[in-house]
Amino acid sequence: MQFYRSFIDNQWVESSDGARIDVADPSTNEVWAQVPACTAEDAARAVISANDAQKEWESTxxxxxxxxxxxxxxxxxxxxxxxxxxxxxxxxxxxxxxLGEVDDTIGYMRYSASSARWLRGDIMPADAPNEHLMTFKVPYGVVIAICAYNYPLALIGRKVGPALVTGNTVVIKPHEATPVTASEFCRLVEKAGVPAGVINMVTGDGASTGAALVSHPKTRMITLTGSIPAGQRVAALAAKNLANLSLELGGKAPFIVMDDADLDAAAEAASIARFANCGQVCICNETILVHEAVADSFVEKLMSHVSQVAAGNPMEDGGMGPLSTPQSLERIEGLVESAKASGAEVLAGGRCAEVAGCEGGNWFEPTVLLANDASLDVIRDEIFGPVLPIMRVSSLHEAVEIANAREDGLSAYFWSASHSNIMKAIAGLETGTVFVNKGISGSFHGYHNGHKLSGIGGEDGPYGLENFLQKRSVYMSY
Structure with a gap:
């Protein structure tokens, strides 16, 4: 058993009441570490530490x-x-x-660091003589960075990088299922000589530790990656202090394949975009909507790729890892059983997996379901796991209509050789990102945001950096 501490004001601390949280290996569900279950008092200490350090950091x-x-x-x-x-x-x-996640973390922070020389405001013509009208861009102050469990390290880099380069200070709140990575990151913070209070980190659950951070009167911005319900709770708690919000929330990306698409490329991309990270990616392919004229051919090609994916020891090449939490496994089982009971046909998988040497873990087989009812939970709800439902559609209009019927809108995939179809899809899909004839990807300088219930604000690139700055207008007479 290993014990990792929280990090406040460059000091390693335990919870003020001594409580701890177990951390389990999702491959076996064996507990291997513990972290503090930080109290509201601990959260307040972290915010005050960040607040005390912010002005000097801003002047750097x-x-x-x-x-x-x-x-x-x-x-x-x-x-x-x-x-x-x-x-x-x-x-x-x-x-x-x-390894890719570590590299992405470095990439996120490197992009932020490279932005230091182009942070700028504006000078505009004034209406009065002998006067300048200027807009300065200044930091908010204390930023709370709440990270999801699917990318425990990359999300730190994605949030800490832009927050720090723009002059804010940060309190990191990792997900309670994946807090050790954040503690180890703070070990590097200490080693690097980051001034005390600039980066703090507290561990604990969202209902107590997270809520205390979000609602603290010195908190001026919250950046959250998480579910829609989590975002709604954060927004409600932040309302009292009117803290700035950047919420990157869940979605259910449709993967639309038209009758003139490159089926070979689309089938390969569809498999990768569903089963990467065991389907636990917010922009994963959540539902295939394929034109009925090519559905049979496409499904045949897709299944040849899916057959090459298997649950296996994540330290060995070629295997798909487990779901991160037992709760996720239970929810996935329920979705699949409900779909089967409602008439969905199982084309692959459909049950828990067994992996030698990893007994007791959160394992589920790569699963493909053929469904013909858009009202099914597996079509309607975000899956966030290795289950891929397929529906036939008769037209672009029907596909877009099914996609837009949801209250969220994070991302979508669209495959067609027709320029007209592509432009209609881009104009019609109510999502923050559209991948056209392309699989799952992302760039450090590409804005990542959601529409509708998939979020407020966004991250990455110059637009994401702007979210960490507020504007100050100055009328200067001379």
């Missing part, structure tokens, strides 16, 4: 703030394999995927 030149991010990157690069193995043990993704 942006290029020096960027240098601190690069120092963190150096240390993270040196321990790339250590963090990758930690991610496998804590979150369950494969070792190859975990």
């Amino acid at each position: 030149p942006a290029i020096e703030r960027a240098a601190m991010l690069e120092k963190l990157n150096e240390l993270l690069s040196e321990e790339r394999e250590h963090f990758a193995k930690l991610l496998v043990r804590e979150q369950g993704k494969t070792y190859t995927e975990a």
Whole structure:
């Protein structure tokens, strides 16, 4: 059993009441670590620490703030394999995927660091003589960074990077299922010499620790990656202080395949976009809507790719890892059983998996379901796991109508050779991102945001960086 502490004001701390949270390996559900179950008092200490450090950090030149991010990157690069193995043990993704997550974390922070020299405001013509009208962009102050369990390290880099380079200070709140990675990241924070209070981290659940952070009067911004209900709770708690929000929430990305699509490329992309990270990616392919004229051919090609995916030890090449939590496994089982009871046909998988040497873990087989009813839970609800439902559609209009019937709108995939169809889909799909004739991907400079219930604000690129800055207008007479 290993014990990892929280990090407040550059001090390693336990919970003020001594309570702890168990951390389990999702491959076996064996408890291997503990972290503090931080109280509201602990959360308040972290916010005050960040608030006390913020003005001096803001006065530090942006290029020096960027240098601190690069120092963190150096240390993270040196321990790339250590963090990758930690991610496998804590979150369950494969070792190859975990190495990619470490690299993405470095990429997010490197992009933020490179932005230090182009942070700028505006000077505009004034209406009065001998006057300047200027817009300064200034930090909010204390930022609460709430991270989901699917990317415990990358989400830290995605949030801490832009927050710090723009002059804010941060309190990280990792998901209670994956808190060890955050503690280890803070070990690098200490080693890098980041000033006390600039980066803090508290562990605990959302209902107590998270709520205390969000509702603290010194909290000026919250950046959250999580579910829609989590975002709604955060927004309600933040309302009293009118803290700025950047909420990247859930979605149910449709994967639309028209009758003129490149079926071979689309089938391969559909499989990868569903089963990456055991389907636990917010922009994963959640439902295939395929034109009835090519449905049989497409499904045949898809199944040849799905057959190559199998649940297996995540430290070994070729296997799909487990779901991150027992609760996720239980929910996935329920969705599949409900779909089967309602007439969905199981084309692959459909049950818990058995993996030698990893008994007792959160294992589920890569599953494909053929459904003909858009009202089924498996079609209507976000799955966030290795289950892929397929529906036939008769037209682009029907596909877009099914996609837009949802109250969320994070991402969508669209496959067609027709320029007219592509432009109609881009105009019609109510989502923040559309992948056209392309599989799951992302760029550090591409804005990532949701429409409707999939979020407020967004992350990445120049637009994401702007979310960490507020504007100050100055009328200067001379």
